Every structure is written in C-alpha cells, then in structure tokens.
Amino acid sequence: MTSVETITGDDVVGPALPTRTWGVRRRRLGKRRVRRFLRRHWKGLLAAFVVVMGPFSYSYGSYLTAPGTSSNSERTVEWIRDHGGDGVVNRVEQWYYTRKPPGDGVPSAKLLPDIPAPAAARGATVTAAAATSAPVDLVPLASAPTPGEGVWTPGEQSVGGVPVLYTTYLRPDRGHTSVVAGAVEFDQHLVRTVAVPGTKQPGETGWAWNSRIPTAERATLVAAFNSGFKFQHIDGGYYTEGRTPQPLVDGDASLVIDNNGTIDIGAWGTDVAMSANVASVRQNLHLIVNNGKVVSDLKSDTSGKYGISKDQLQFTWRSGIGVTADCNVVYVAGNRMTMSALANALASAGAVRGMQLDIHSGQVTATLFAPKPGTANGVIGTKLLPNMPKPVTRYLNTDQRDFFAIFVR
Numbered sequence: 001m002t003s004v005e006t007i008t009g010d011d012v013v014g015p016a017l018p019t020r021t022w023g024v025r026r027r028r029l030g031k032r033r034v035r036r037f038l039r040r041h042w043k044g045l046l047a048a049f050v051v052v053m054g055p056f057s058y059s060y061g062s063y064l065t066a067p068g069t070s071s072n073s074e075r076t077v078e079w080i081r082d083h084g085g086d087g088v089v090n091r092v093e094q095w096y097y098t099r100k101p102p103g104d105g106v107p108s109a110k111l112l113p114d115i116p117a118p119a120a121a122r123g124a125t126v127t128a129a130a131a132t133s134a135p136v137d138l139v140p141l142a143s144a145p146t147p148g149e150g151v152w153t154p155g156e157q158s159v160g161g162v163p164v165l166y167t168t169y170l171r172p173d174r175g176h177t178s179v180v181a182g183a184v185e186f187d188q189h190l191v192r193t194v195a196v197p198g199t200k201q202p203g204e205t206g207w208a209w210n211s212r213i214p215t216a217e218r219a220t221l222v223a224a225f226n227s228g229f230k231f232q233h234i235d236g237g238y239y240t241e242g243r244t245p246q247p248l249v250d251g252d253a254s255l256v257i258d259n260n261g262t263i264d265i266g267a268w269g270t271d272v273a274m275s276a277n278v279a280s281v282r283q284n285l286h287l288i289v290n291n292g293k294v295v296s297d298l299k300s301d302t303s304g305k306y307g308i309s310k311d312q313l314q315f316t317w318r319s320g321i322g323v324t325a326d327c328n329v330v331y332v333a334g335n336r337m338t339m340s341a342l343a344n345a346l347a348s349a350g351a352v353r354g355m356q357l358d359i360h361s362g363q364v365t366a367t368l369f370a371p372k373p374g375t376a377n378g379v380i381g382t383k384l385l386p387n388m389p390k391p392v393t394r395y396l397n398t399d400q401r402d403f404f405a406i407f408v409r
Contacts, residue, residue, distance in 0.1 A: 172345035234252075
C-alpha cells in the first residue's frame, strides 16, 4: 500500500498524492489548458499558419498543377531544384545513378525497338530523287551481336516510295553489353525540323505553337523528341522566332535550324554562326563527337564542359543528336548509359559532329508518328524504345520543356 505523507510549503498543505497520480493530473491539466488556448485563439493560429505556409503552398501547388506529363515526384524534384536544392538533388542523383552498374549479356527483347508496319507512301511533293540512299548497316560494338543489331530498318513514312527515316539499335557500352541505344536517322532532303519552345524553357511566353504540336500541323508529322538541359544548369542559350530568351555562348555545342528546316550541329562561332538564314538555335554543353570521333576529354571532364562533376559517369537515360557526312540527322537515346556510351552510339551511328541533349527518365522522349485520319490526335505514335517512360502524346499537348518536331517537307 502506498504511504501518505504530509507536504508543507507556501501554497500546499495536505496529504501528498502518490507520484503517479500527481503526474497524471498534471498531464490532464496541461491538456485542458492547451484545448482552452486553441478554442480561444484558433483563428489567430490559422491566420499565422496561412501567412507562413501560404507562399510555400502556392509555389509548390503551381508546380504540381503546371501543364505537362511530369509525375508528382518529378515535379517535386523540380521544385526543390528551383528553390535552392540543386546541390542536394545533384548529390542524390550522383549516388542513385552510380550505385548499381548495368550488367553484361544479351538485352531483354522488351528493351529492343518495335518495328511498325509501313504506312501508305506519300506522293512525291518533294524531289525524292534528291534523297540520300539507305544508311549503311552499323558495325556492332559488342563482340557477339544480336539479330538485327545495327541493321537499319525503313520507317513507317515515305515520300515517293523513299523512306524519310530509318531506325536501328546498338549496344554502345563494351563493358556493359546489356545496355541498348535506339537510333533514328532522318533524311533531311525529305524532312524539315521545327524548334518548339516550352512554357518554362527557354523562358518568355507568347510562342507561336503554344508549346505543343498543333492539330493543323500533324498531317505531315514524322517525329518529335526532347531538347537539352534546363538553362539554369548550362551556360548556353536559345534563339527562335526572332527572339533570344537565353543569350548564345561562343564555343557551346549548338543545334542550328535554317529557314528551310535543315539542321546543322557544331561549336557556336566555329562550325556554326548566326546569319539571316538561321531560324533557331539550341545550345547544350559542348560537342561530345567531333570529326567523327568521341572527344578525348569526355571521361575526365576536368573543365566542366560536359555537365557537373562526375555527371558523365552516371548510368541513366541519355539522348543525343548529330549530323552525318551526307548531312542527315541521327538521334540516339537509351537507358543506363554513361556519357561515353552515348558518344559511342552517336559516332557509331555515323555522326561527324554530335552533342548531348537531355538526360534522366523524365526527359528523354522520342516518338515516331504516322498519319491516322479520324482519330482524336490525327496520328499514331510509336516510341523509339518501348521502355521510354513518357506517353507518345507528350508533345501533342502543352509541355514545359522545349523540344523538336520533324515533318515531311
């Protein structure tokens, strides 16, 4: 039985309560006081919460509700980056994308490109005779090539019986032969390219196509694919529709589109430059292929020309674009590639000058289109690689990032 003692003091005289009972009463008294405080002051507390959290909620909410196909997790990462968290995100990505290298061996069939049936040939609205011949099949880099590796396959669309594009796949990483890169070569005699600004990249508003491929333009749509890094992460610039929302930088790798819709790629101020015939320029880091070869300092990147430190070593989704000796354009993309593997893929696919475009799963998107009258979008799309995460309709709808669209001439 608990003993009872008498407590004397300035304010309390009487029998002492058992220690446990006294503690319970004190907690109950504290809770009652908190409830009374909340009942009396809840409006003021709510107002204070709104004042403190309102700007955060509005800012974060605007990212979650912005147009585009980004997931909530991707939008959250973008919000963190744009609000001082770039360094944290970079460190997390560096850990995540280097902790588990891809394996060797034969890639799964589900990673290889689909081959759609050819669409009906278009009439020869351009001189099909001017088209280049079919590209020469690639020499596989892997010691034991798989069936179809490096073999160019005609695309769905053609003009006067001449395909406007060819696709293939290759394994560009000799040390990790399970890695697959898809490649597509466009005949620039038969197609033209348009740079389409996004709602947030490169900045400014009021662009002609409202950051999407308009319905009226889809009858001749051939393909659409991603552009480069966000401009806060590079020193390069952007020019289109007579505007320069981001200043152009000498020496940077530049995709230049002339007034005829023809692409050239090179170092700004050396290989390519501004003229009255330039319609658009998109810069991104520095050339990773030059004179048909992978640049020598790509792996070390001591100068920071190819992104943040050690970024080139990450095994992640990457994309790149180059021009061939006969002035065609080749786009390559694949998952779990280092920058060296991407450069190998571009050079192997015939690029004489090539540059990296965007990286990571939320950004690498390449879709090949064919006309489909009577459908909601007027076209049907096929991903260059079946495991590309974004839907084929990404660029048919308003998007935050700039991209490229390719059409029959």
